[in-house]
Amino acid sequence: MSDDFAFWLSYLTNGKHLTWYASFQFTVFAAAFGGTLAVVFGLIGATLKNSRFLPLRIIGTIYSSIVRGVPDVLFFLFFPLAFEQGVEWIIASQVCSPEMIAAQSAAWPPCKDANWFLGTPEYLVLASVSLGLVYGAFATNVIHGALRSVPQGQLEAARAYGMSANQVLWRVHIRQMWVYALPGLSNVWMLIIKATSLLSLLQIADIVLWADRLGAPNFLPAVGLVHGDWRWRYYLVLFVFYILVTWISEKGFDAIMRRAGRGILSEAP
Amino acid sequence: MAQAAAAAEKWPVVAIRDLHKSFGNLDVLKGISFSAREGEVVSLIGSSGSGKSTLLRCINMLEVPDSGTVTIDGEEISLRGSKPRRQIADENQIRRIRSELGMVFQSFNLWAHLTILENVMEAPLIVQRRPRGEVHEEALAMLAKVGIREKSDSYPAQLSGGQQQRAAIARALCINPRVMLFDEPTSALDPELEVEVLRVIKVLADEGRTMILVTHDMEFARSVSDRVIFLHQGLIEEEGTPDEVFGATKSTRLKQFLNAAHHQ
Numbered sequence: 001m002s003d004d005f006a007f008w009l010s011y012l013t014n015g016k017h018l019t020w021y022a023s024f025q026f027t028v029f030a031a032a033f034g035g036t037l038a039v040v041f042g043l044i045g046a047t048l049k050n051s052r053f054l055p056l057r058i059i060g061t062i063y064s065s066i067v068r069g070v071p072d073v074l075f076f077l078f079f080p081l082a083f084e085q086g087v088e089w090i091i092a093s094q095v096c097s098p099e100m101i102a103a104q105s106a107a108w109p110p111c112k113d114a115n116w117f118l119g120t121p122e123y124l125v126l127a128s129v130s131l132g133l134v135y136g137a138f139a140t141n142v143i144h145g146a147l148r149s150v151p152q153g154q155l156e157a158a159r160a161y162g163m164s165a166n167q168v169l170w171r172v173h174i175r176q177m178w179v180y181a182l183p184g185l186s187n188v189w190m191l192i193i194k195a196t197s198l199l200s201l202l203q204i205a206d207i208v209l210w211a212d213r214l215g216a217p218n219f220l221p222a223v224g225l226v227h228g229d230w231r232w233r234y235y236l237v238l239f240v241f242y243i244l245v246t247w248i249s250e251k252g253f254d255a256i257m258r259r260a261g262r263g264i265l266s267e268a269p
Numbered sequence: 270m271a272q273a274a275a276a277a278e279k280w281p282v283v284a285i286r287d288l289h290k291s292f293g294n295l296d297v298l299k300g301i302s303f304s305a306r307e308g309e310v311v312s313l314i315g316s317s318g319s320g321k322s323t324l325l326r327c328i329n330m331l332e333v334p335d336s337g338t339v340t341i342d343g344e345e346i347s348l349r350g351s352k353p354r355r356q357i358a359d360e361n362q363i364r365r366i367r368s369e370l371g372m373v374f375q376s377f378n379l380w381a382h383l384t385i386l387e388n389v390m391e392a393p394l395i396v397q398r399r400p401r402g403e404v405h406e407e408a409l410a411m412l413a414k415v416g417i418r419e420k421s422d423s424y425p426a427q428l429s430g431g432q433q434q435r436a437a438i439a440r441a442l443c444i445n446p447r448v449m450l451f452d453e454p455t456s457a458l459d460p461e462l463e464v465e466v467l468r469v470i471k472v473l474a475d476e477g478r479t480m481i482l483v484t485h486d487m488e489f490a491r492s493v494s495d496r497v498i499f500l501h502q503g504l505i506e507e508e509g510t511p512d513e514v515f516g517a518t519k520s521t522r523l524k525q526f527l528n529a530a531h532h533q
Contacts, residue, residue, distance in 0.1 A: 171391075
């Protein structure tokens, strides 16, 4: 019995498992940073869509309609790679001499000095930006609709009392917009959480990648890996994790909604 | 000196000259001129569509007139461009002027996310940038004045219509306005709630505040006004003291209007 316990304890705390536990931070980071960016891009997109200037309005509309249609997996693969190669191309145009280009045997980058090495932190940031861009397009639509739901009379009152356009926007319009946007934004947030399971596409050793590795059948008693195909058990742990995150998120959104909805979602006097 | 004092007494706080405004093909105001002097209560009456609300909304440029001028306290509001793209020329000027015009709307338009007290304090703090302590004290005093001091921590949605409108009046009072603009302040209220709002407005009128009031309520216009202006199809049809306008009506249109109002 105590032997069993000692075995499981050492099994679950071996180095690879500890790395797996640590990799949850990547997922949490990508969700939190990507979610924040999605709201920021959503606000920018909605402002563009509401702009009085036609070109800006067109940019906002194109962003929300095109990007929403692109599969997130595809954008996830496309954006970081395109960004990386774009940066390398710019560096190359500055630093590569013809001799260096001639000396380069690989197809890319043009010369060795133009190589930009991306580690996990960089990929993580790029992944978060991708999430932000894709789901920001959804947030744009949500926020755009929410801005139109705020009663016009209250904006008019704010103008009538001498508030500047910025004060009207931030103190009344956006402040009240949240109540109408939050249900839609909570949907977007759930989608972002789900999409964090794609991080391994960008060579990030995330929870999914580790679950896959650790669950694979192996019989190396020397390092304590002694089981058959246990992947489903590891995936089950991830299920529980995502359900937990969903549950916490819903609690969180309820709390934010109560805060943002004070006075607007009228309760009994 | 006496002459100067007399001139100051008659100083027009609001002066409107030859105002025109149309929405699409519809001419709502067809050349309106009038002024409201210091301490004067001017009521604008007329049937729906006569342009009285539009006229009031032109005073603080919630509607920008197509032509004509609005002068507040001797300062003309600068506009640029011509119809239909006429717009406010100087954002700083209009904000400064608006911060001295206390507008009360038909549908109250209190900010739903702020408590009653916060609603009243918002413009003095944010626009006029007065010290918080002073504003807080004055806001409570104004809420007491309109009789809803005990509601200061409630949200607008928790109040009755009459209480909301009185809160909106307190909000207008707290900016120490040069002029108070009332846009049909009781039209959205049930008759029994109208009374409490009218009582507050009457008190303000008796204090000698300069007020411009758009109203449907002829009895109230008669009791509260120094001057009554009857608008018909975008023009001033008749103008005078309440006794002249209601007692010795000259225009047939006004007679018809008053008859109809009487039989409601």
